Every structure is written in C-alpha cells, then in structure tokens.
Amino acid sequence: MVLLRTLLPLFLLLGSTVWAQQDITVDRTMRIGLYRERVVKQVVVMPVKSICVLFADGERKGEVATTDGLRISVAGGAITARSLTLNVTAKRKIELVPRVTDGGFRLRISDTKLPERTYPGKLAVTVTAGNLMLVNAVPLEAYTAGVVQAEAGKEHHQEYYKLQAVTCRTYALTNQRKHQPEGFELCDGVHCQVYHGRNRNDSIRMAVDATHSLVLVDADIKLIQATFHSNCGGETVNAEDLWGRSQTYLRATVDTFCTAAPHATWTKNMSRTEWLGYLQRKYSLRTGDSAQLYAVLNYEPQCRDLYLGNTWPLVPLKNVREDLGLKSTFFSVRTEGEKVVLEGRGFGHGVGLCQEGAMKMARAGKSYTDILHHYYTSVHLVDLTTLDFFRDDSLAPNGGAGGPRSR
Ligand SMILES: [Zn+2]
Ligand SMILES: [Zn+2]
Structure with a gap:
C-alpha cells in the first residue's frame, strides 16, 4: 500500500494504464429502492425508447411496447401484471428489462397525485409486507446524473x-x-x-460525462464519505468535533468564499428567561453566579468553538443547535433589554464540502478538482477502473463519519 500511495500521482499522470489493465470492472449498476416512504399497491409502467421484455419469477413472458402500459398490482401476496396483450401472475418477482442500453420506463403510482417519473434502466417489482417494492437497476453514470439534477438543481x-x-x-x-x-x-x-429518475439537463449530462467514473479516495485508497452542508459560515468543522470520530479528509478549513452567500448568516431572538431557563434546566447553569451569567449572555467566538462561553459544566454547542433547532453551532450571544439575540454564521453541520462556498469558487474560475481538494483534505481523484473494488473491501464503508451526508 505504501508503494501504491507513492506511485499514485504517477499513475494518474500516465492515465493509469498499467493499473487499469489489472482491475478493469464492468459498468456498475446501482439498485435503488423507489418510493420507500409510501405504501404502494399498484403502479402503471410504460417503456420508453424501446420495447421492454417482461419476466415473471425469472421466466420470459413476453414484451411490452412503448405504446402499451403495464399495470402491476399486489393481490393476495402475488403480483399481477397486465397490459393490452399480457396477463401475468408472479409469486416473487416481475421484471421489466429494456431491449436497448439507454432504454427505460415511465412510472406512475396509482391512486396518488404524484407526477409520473421517467427512469433509466430496469425495474424489478417484488412484494414486501403486503406492498409492492420497486427497485430500479440503473447504470451508475445515469444514476449520478439523476441525483445531481435532484440534489443540485x-x-x-x-x-x-x-x-x-x-x-x-x-x-x-x-x-x-x-x-x-x-x-x-x-x-x-x-x-x-434524492433521485427522481432520468436527468434532463444538458449541463449536468456534460458534467457527468466529463467526470465519468471519477471518485474520491483517501490516502489509503478507500472511498471517502463525501459529506456536505449548505454554508460553513467561514470555517468548516473537524468530523470528530461533530461525530466523535476523526477522518483524515474531513478537517476544519477556512472558507472565505461563502461569507456573503444567502445562508451565510442567521439571527434568532429569544427571551432572556427562555435562554437562561434552557441552560439552567439542561446544564445546571448557576444564574446567581455573575461570571457564569455574563459568559452565556455575552459570547463572541473568534473561530468555531465546541462549547458555549467559558462556563462549567460545559455546554456543547452541537447540543444547543439540536435542542433549539439552530441553523449552525457557530453563533454569538448578546442581550437587548429582556431579549437575547443569537447571531449565527452558516447553515448545516459544517463538515466536508460547503455548497455555497463551492458555488462561489466555481463562479470565480476555480476548477472542480481545486474545489474538492480545498474541502476534502489529502484526497485523490481516481477512476473507478483503477479500484479493484469487486475483489476486496475497498468499497466497504470508510469507517463512516457517523452522521448523515448533509443537514
Ligand atoms: Zn436511504
Ligand atoms: Zn463555507
């Protein structure tokens, strides 16, 4: 691994030809569970771009034309699929497979007002707990484009x-x-x-093509947890400060690009009684102690702190954010008569990539690789074909930063 690490920049420079020859992988397909938060009893599916072949419990049953629709329902634990020409029942699984590689299907959930969505790839329908389970088997690149459209806008x-x-x-x-x-x-x-099916945006398609198969790995060539947040308020957070577990690539870093962005600042007003009552209840703050009282009413962090003011017992800012539903842990406290004013910076947990900073850097002419290296410390951008990821555990979750990706 030491040798690999030393040679990595050279491999990247040479296009990874030697390495790639050893570890070529097939185009990866992702299996995405659709509408998992809903109870789905019936769906209507229509092939797009090409005819789809219908399988019931692994057996080929016929074809569905792009002009035809397939109504798939759950009935008595079995699955039925009906079109103009087919009437099929399956015990375990119905599959719809497009004839061409860029084919797909339109899908609508019956008895809802949800808009129809178009998906690339195949559809598998099974029954779980009396409801339909829909799984879209989609090529990684098409999935990536769909996610970028849904997540980035x-x-x-x-x-x-x-x-x-x-x-x-x-x-x-x-x-x-x-x-x-x-x-x-x-x-x-x-x-x-978030994934709502096929991407329809040309700029996103070009960006996905331009970065085809590229992923981020850490110094040990393990895929990273690419966490992000809306706005860091001028300084990102170490993973361990939030989740208790450090990651070499999720390190605090200064960000001068996001400080004038839409989510750069926030204000929350509370009554003095509300603020002090909360600290008293939760952290046994002694309101009779004038030094302690002063510390929690006049707090001005110079950089990101872990604890509020100079008080004992310690008041972890991440708990205050959670308890009071604050936009970030990066805020000051002052009083205006009976009012307590919290003035904050940033929006989100602050770990990893700051979206608004990254947007500004992109507009300022920075390349996407420079931006990624700014927010993720000592990472490498590598082609998937250079990762022997089907054979060993290099795809195993990277220890995990422990928390959700965003928020
Ligand atoms: Zn999930
Ligand atoms: Zn930022």
Missing part, C-alpha cells in the same frame, strides 16, 4: 456540477450497503441521495 456553473457528480458517485459507492437487508442498495430520498 438548475443553473449552476459547470465546474459545480462536475464536483457534485464526483461526490454523488462517491457517496453511492461508499454507502451501497445502507439498505442491504431490504434487498436494494440506496433509497431515493434524503436518507440517502
């Missing part, structure tokens, strides 16, 4: 889309065992990464 700089593509792709592989007991890899909601 419209009208960003191309370099910003590129870094989002790299972090979303990395996150997918680092966390692929998150839903293993349920029979798929990642869900399509905020619990994992």
Whole structure:
C-alpha cells in the first residue's frame, strides 16, 4: 500500500494504464429502492425508447411496447401484471428489462397525485409486507446524473456540477450497503441521495460525462464519505468535533468564499428567561453566579468553538443547535433589554464540502478538482477502473463519519 500511495500521482499522470489493465470492472449498476416512504399497491409502467421484455419469477413472458402500459398490482401476496396483450401472475418477482442500453420506463403510482417519473434502466417489482417494492437497476453514470439534477438543481456553473457528480458517485459507492437487508442498495430520498429518475439537463449530462467514473479516495485508497452542508459560515468543522470520530479528509478549513452567500448568516431572538431557563434546566447553569451569567449572555467566538462561553459544566454547542433547532453551532450571544439575540454564521453541520462556498469558487474560475481538494483534505481523484473494488473491501464503508451526508 505504501508503494501504491507513492506511485499514485504517477499513475494518474500516465492515465493509469498499467493499473487499469489489472482491475478493469464492468459498468456498475446501482439498485435503488423507489418510493420507500409510501405504501404502494399498484403502479402503471410504460417503456420508453424501446420495447421492454417482461419476466415473471425469472421466466420470459413476453414484451411490452412503448405504446402499451403495464399495470402491476399486489393481490393476495402475488403480483399481477397486465397490459393490452399480457396477463401475468408472479409469486416473487416481475421484471421489466429494456431491449436497448439507454432504454427505460415511465412510472406512475396509482391512486396518488404524484407526477409520473421517467427512469433509466430496469425495474424489478417484488412484494414486501403486503406492498409492492420497486427497485430500479440503473447504470451508475445515469444514476449520478439523476441525483445531481435532484440534489443540485438548475443553473449552476459547470465546474459545480462536475464536483457534485464526483461526490454523488462517491457517496453511492461508499454507502451501497445502507439498505442491504431490504434487498436494494440506496433509497431515493434524503436518507440517502434524492433521485427522481432520468436527468434532463444538458449541463449536468456534460458534467457527468466529463467526470465519468471519477471518485474520491483517501490516502489509503478507500472511498471517502463525501459529506456536505449548505454554508460553513467561514470555517468548516473537524468530523470528530461533530461525530466523535476523526477522518483524515474531513478537517476544519477556512472558507472565505461563502461569507456573503444567502445562508451565510442567521439571527434568532429569544427571551432572556427562555435562554437562561434552557441552560439552567439542561446544564445546571448557576444564574446567581455573575461570571457564569455574563459568559452565556455575552459570547463572541473568534473561530468555531465546541462549547458555549467559558462556563462549567460545559455546554456543547452541537447540543444547543439540536435542542433549539439552530441553523449552525457557530453563533454569538448578546442581550437587548429582556431579549437575547443569537447571531449565527452558516447553515448545516459544517463538515466536508460547503455548497455555497463551492458555488462561489466555481463562479470565480476555480476548477472542480481545486474545489474538492480545498474541502476534502489529502484526497485523490481516481477512476473507478483503477479500484479493484469487486475483489476486496475497498468499497466497504470508510469507517463512516457517523452522521448523515448533509443537514
Ligand atoms: Zn436511504
Ligand atoms: Zn463555507
């Protein structure tokens, strides 16, 4: 591994040809659980771009045309699938497989007002606890583009889309065992990464293509937990300060790019009684002690602190943020008569990549690689084909920073 680490920059420079020859992998398919937060009894599916082949319990039953629709329902523990020409019942699984590689399907959940969505790849439908379970088997690159569209939104700089593509792709592989007991890899909601099917944005498609197969690894060539947040307030946070476990690549770093962004500052007003009552109840603050009282009413951090003021017992700022629903742990405290004013900086947990800082850096002409290296310390950008990830445990979750990716 030491040799590998030493040679890595050289390999990257030479296009990794030697290494790649040893560890070529097939194009990775992700299995994404759709609509897991809903009770789904029936769906309507229509193939797009090409005919889809229908399988019931692994047996080929026929084809569904792009002009036809397939109604899939759960009935008495079995699954039925009906189209104009087919009427199929399966005990375990219905699968819909497009004839062409860029094919897919449109999907609508019956009896809801949810909009129809279009997905690339295959669909597998099984029954779990009396409801339909929908799993979309989607090529990693198409999945990455779908996630960038759902997570990043419209009208960003191309370099910003590129870094989002790299972090979303990395996150997918680092966390692929998150839903293993349920029979798929990642869900399509905020619990994992938001995914609403096929990307329709050309800039995102170009950014995903330009970063094809690129992921972030740490100094030990393990995929990283690419955590991010909305705005760091000028300084990011060490992973251990929030989650109690350090990561070589999630280190506190100064950020001068996000301090004028929309989520750079916040204010919360409380009554003096409310603020002191909270500290008294939760941390046994002695309001009779004038020094202690002064410390919690006049607090001005110069940089990110872990604890509020100079008080004992210690008041962890991450607990205060959680208890009071604050946007960040980075704030000052002052009084205005009977009012206590909390003036904060940033939005989110502060670990890893600061989205608004990254957007500004992209607009200022920085490359996506420079931006990633700014927020993730000592990481390498590598091609998946250079990772022997099907054979060993290099895809095992990277110790995990311990918390959710964002928020
Ligand atoms: Zn999930
Ligand atoms: Zn920032």
